[in-house]
């Protein structure tokens with residue numbers, strides 16, 4: 001306890017609760033307060049440290065030896081608390097346990113796979129946009145585009161059956177709420193915890209996966225003993241936890257960005273090859289995955305402060321991606337910017353292993369839209385959703401004009 005007090009007393013304390021409903025609907029005030037108060041602050045409400053400075057977040061992510069993930073990438077500290085589910089791998093595993101599952105995913109989700117899938121995904125995206133336009137072009141882009149497209153192509157590629165796709169979103173919502181405290185949001189999604197967890201576990205079993213998909217390839221890696229048979233279903237599960245809601249909301253954010261920045265939409269239409277850069281700029285601008293926690297392995301110095309062992313640090317990716325020390329006019333969404341180096345996909349050892357998959361999903365959908373849609377505009381005020389970890393939309397009414 002003495003150690004905790006001494007490291008906490010060495011930095012300014014912030015009296016805001018990031019999980020209070022008003023900060024979840026709009027995190028700007030909280031993120032700005034943390035980032036502009038000091039390189040590192042202490043959050044009394046949860047007895048954790050927090051940083052929103054680009055350099056400090058980057059330093060923590062780069063130093064996987066001293067800032068680890070094995071105690072969980074959410075608020076709960078697995079050194080002292082029991083995880084709500086078996087910890088994720090590779091997401092919540094440190095080397096050496098991290099490395100084999102990570103290598104398998106890098107291979108399964110690699111360039112060869114993406115080349116093989118691109119044509120099919122582009123055709124799916126073209127067909128979806130044609131269908132939406134045939135229906136008159138008034139859509140809830142959250143449901144009809146941002147959810148519909150990833151929920152078709154990604155689970156197909158994993159090798160999941162076609163039913164209950166919306167429940168994949170409900171599971172992701174639960175997982176990312178569970179990275180926060182046991183608040184009303186968690187309780188709301190946890191009402192389905194037993195049912196959804198059991199269903200997800202059954203989806204990850206070898207016999208329920210299509211032999212041509214990512215899931216079967218992960219199991220095949222266990223036959224080669226690249227990973228163990230115990231790890232295989234957890235690695236499949238990592239795709240279902242980390243790979244769906246993140247991408248759905250990333251795509252929702254870029255559609256919102258274009259609908260509210262018509263001049264940037266015109267630029268994309270003139271040069272659809274900018275789709276990739278545009279998506280990265282949207283991931284910087286909106287940071288769909290707002291926050292991850294890493295934990296000190298041993299006493300260590302960070303931003304001039306000596307932190308104790310097993311201390312959780314809240315890494316505010318959304319604040320770092322808007323740090324004016326790193327980004328010029330950070331609140332502006334613009335295709336002029338080179339967004340590379342943003343922290344929306346993390347950095348270092350645990351940097352998102354699915355980022356190229358997410359980019360390709362966004363790229364083919366944007367390309368399909370840019371080829372067909374002259375104007376993309378809000379049809380009614382959109383409604384923000386809330387999640388303890390993600391930055392989400394509930395509805396996004398748009399009008400698409402040919």
Ligand code: HEM
Pocket residue numbers: 061069073090091092102105109238239242243244246247250283287288289292343344345346347349350351352353354355357358
């Ligand atoms: C890791 C964000 C899409 C699978 C991460 C991390 C971030 C992130 C920030 C690092 C977490 C940390 O440092 O602790 C995102 C965003 C996405 C996205 C914003 C979409 C826009 C995906 C997709 C997949 C995926 C499509 C799967 C195909 C993973 C996995 C990890 C990870 C397995 C853990 C990697 C490791 O620990 O080595 N993601 N992600 N993500 N992501 Fe993503």
